[in-house]
Amino acid sequence: MKPVPTLNELRELRAITEGCVEQAALARQGMARYADYYSFQAEEFKRQAARARLPELQDSLLRIAASHERLVQLAARWKSVRPRLAEPNDGTDSPLDAEQKATGIVGTEEGLMKGGLVEGSLDQARRHVSQAENIVARQEALVARLSATDRHVALAAEAREVLGTLQRSLALAREHLEIELGK
Secondary structure, three states: OOOOOOHHHHHHHHHHHHHHHHHHHHHHHHHHHHHHHHHHHHHHHHHHHHHOOOHHHHHHHHHHHHHHHHHHHHHHHHHHOOOOOOOOOOOOOOHHHHHHHHHOEEEOOOEEEEOOEEEEHHHHHHHHHHHHHHHHHHHHHHHHHHHOOOOOHHHHHHHHHHHHHHHHHHHHHHHHHHHHHHO
């Protein structure tokens, strides 16, 4: 026969549960901030695409905008997810589970699991900063090359504008890394 839990054990379990609920609420708030950020970035890339003169640049900027809009949709789904308490599994996947299986990405509080590897939020933030630094460096080199001659004045101006957006994204990625380091 199973022993009956003591009052202290039940209080401890309740405190743990309340802590988990608070963490879930903070995570939903974080997802709302990410959704706002990616929405702003998507609109910015669309504006730049509308002003771009080269079709290749327009296509690239529109692809980036579309990927940011997709991130907004995913963030909106995640922030609307309510915690489930021990629901019986009837063998069917929820729409969110189906989405995770389709993309190969399973969200957890510790990070994202993709291809069997777990990436923590701190590692992810570091990776994002590193990737953004590389992209900004390449864009800076491109701006320098285009600015070296007077033949590509308009294109250099567009490249500088894109560089500004990328630098803002890098600053936000660094800010996010600082937040993760502070946890």
